[in-house]
Amino acid sequence: MSEAYLPFFKYILLQLFVGIVGLNAVREKKIGYSVLLKSWIFGQMLLFAVLQFLAVPLVFSRCRFDVLFWSYLGVCIILFAFGCWRLRCKKIRIRKLNLSPLALSLLIIVILLILWQACNYFFGIHLDQDDARFIAQANDALEYGRMYIVDVETGEFVGNYQAARDITSPWSMMLAIVSKILLTKPVIFAHTVFPPIELFVVYGIYWLIGRELFRNIESQLSVVFLAIVVNLFFTVSVYTQSTFTLIRIWQGKASVAAVIVPMFVYLFVCINKRNQQSINLWIMIIATGCAACLMSGAGIPLSFVAIATMGFYNVIAYRQWKRIPMWLASMTVPLGSGMLYLFLKGSI
């Protein structure tokens, strides 16, 4: 297990980079705990979205993995530079929290429970045969520089993608890119490094939902606590989102269930509650839609239905006709990805 410690700590350090990238999508001038969290989560969504925009055409045109890697890194560095520049315009105000005994107890319980779940991921092994596909693809990209042009079962070079979802949802390339940055193997990154950190993202989103809806810190922490409890027990079948969240979050479809679904809830709660034309929130909806498409073929229709339904509701319920262009724009990527998927699959 010791081989995983160094990549794990490097990945934690990398989250600073992600947080600074996220500042590009955060409007608040003062940076406190919640803004830090928000910018970290927004940063992750932005980076996933950028990867989707770059990877789809490059995989489709059968470019080498290195072309994707270096172009992605270049864009990330530009976003990071913009984030640093934005950081100069913001004031960091990290204050000591004055918590009631109940809030403090809840905070400690919540942290312990998340750490417990994260430790299960870090020290535990859960075997899932779905990995035979996309971790093998990440391995091939890293070891041979090829993107989806081998038979993933056999390793035979076929020169063409095997499944339409390989092009529209190149999640394996995310595993390959981060593994290359961390100088580790995709299988170690996917199974050991990524899941514990991603769990904090998941519960971070629930914290943001609580914070958006409630003023009282105890209520906000209750939201996170109850989300942990639901996840622990809403596992009555292998198909629930909680099962995917706590057992195999490294898989693209599981990340859709664990991260994307609450993220959409958070973003639309923000838009509904604030009832103001907030460009950065709509940009985050677009980015989250892209991230969903990147993660899994399931993320394409799921994000489309989520944006179409909740966006339509927002426009109608609040009679904010000016939001229609942003609503339509936010559906473009899932719709385009869906059309491309059906086209490549031969259905249209």
Add this chain to the structure above:
Amino acid sequence: MEAFVNEVIMAYGNWRFLMLTAVLLTVGLVFLKGYKKSFVVPALILAAVILNPVFYNLWYKFNDRSYWRMMWMVPIIPVCVIVPGYFIEKSRKDIVKVGVLMLTTAVMIFCGSFIYDEGREVFAAANNPEKLPDDVVAVGEALLELDENPTVVSDASISVYLRQYSAKIRSPYSRSVSYGTPSANAAIIYGHLENGSFLNLAEKMLNYDYDFLVTRNDGERGDAIQEAGFELLNQVNSYGIYRVHGHGTEVRTYNDEHQVTSVTTIDAEGKPTNGNTWYATIHYGYDEYGRINHEYRTDAEGNGVTYNVHYNIRGSGYTSIMDVRGRTLVQYFLDENGNVKQNGTTKRVCTYSGNKLTQESYYDQNDNLINSGRSGYATIENKYNSESELSLSYYYDALGNYVECGSSFFHQYLLSLTNRNAVIFLSVNDDAAGSMTGTLVEDMKALGLQTDLRGQYRSSYYAVITEDNVLEEISEEAVEQSGIIDGLEYYISSAGNKAGKYSSIIVNGEEYSKNVRGINIVVVEEGIVRDSIAFDTCIPEMTVTR
């Protein structure tokens, strides 16, 4: 509606969480002031959009699986955390807040089941950072020490994980043998490994270019493996790593793009050898997208060799033109010198709908349609069912006349047998599964047969169909049956590829089976043998023997 309800139950395991969400949404509609418009109503709408049979039916119009993934968008978790959160927000006393939390937790426990319950064995303690079975990591390491790019045949318990360990390891199959549909070659290789037919396995590994075998080798199994000519190189826990004996050394050449341009088998002196095949070298060419579009085989002397490049079309290789989606548009067949053939069938032209091959035609050097194959066809038209599976193929000659072969003809023949007051005998010689389609299986079911021959590669099979009874048997061993029906004395037997390759249908002491590869059929009506025919369902052409 029933299918929709079944999928909902499958996804949620039980109704409790769904009912809890419904109750909490109702509570939200009544009590959650200030949150109805921003959260409760949109949550309700989203749940209603996804959880309804109309959306379910729409989903399966465009998709063939996994509606349950859409159910993740039903806001069960947000509702379960926000509605209790509201009451905590509104209460002033800590005891009430704690009470709400404890009550909600108790309800969750009642509704669900604990994920880390020991009985579920979700997580086990990991001994390696890859989180793969320890045997797989040890085998992977050992293989990469033996060879930089090992080609490996292994037990399913290993093969699923090997390429997660490293993409440098090549294998004929991975997950498909335990979940999915393996390629024909993979199915054969895995079949031999599973059945312990190590001599056959060695032959196939040599044919398909696999060097190493990784398998459990306890007891007599280990002896059988070595007797079949495998050399034990390493023992990793309960798995033996073997090299298939007698495998010639291969020399590969590469181009600037690191693509393999030729693979040559050499002997101990370093000279090209045909070994136990008829060629020594395969030459490859690539198109601008890096896809193999040219293949040409030469023997140890460097002369081009001919073989069945495409079913019955002989040549030394082929060169193809593919579109950007990797679909072969034109395939030119090569002569012994590696040039495009100038006589006989020189090219094959394909047309598609999406990724589905809808038509293929064969031409001579003057671009005229030419009859090919044993049945003499020039054009094949493929029809697909609503699930995009190939259902029937229609064959036409160069003049456009329908040729009695292919799945369409077999389909017509099977239809002609339904509702006839006849005794029908079916017996398989060698293999009948190779080109069976779902449509043909349905036709056979209409005759009263229960066996689905798809996937039953090289199995023995017979069936005796009468008006009110059906006898059938399928096995890897030879099968036989005899009896008397309406004064008709019969004996029927079948042997698949592994059991001796023969078919016999004896009626009143006389042999009527055509005894050729595929399904041999004899039809007896009113005590008279009306027809004896065979369809070679092993190949798409389904050559008819009458």
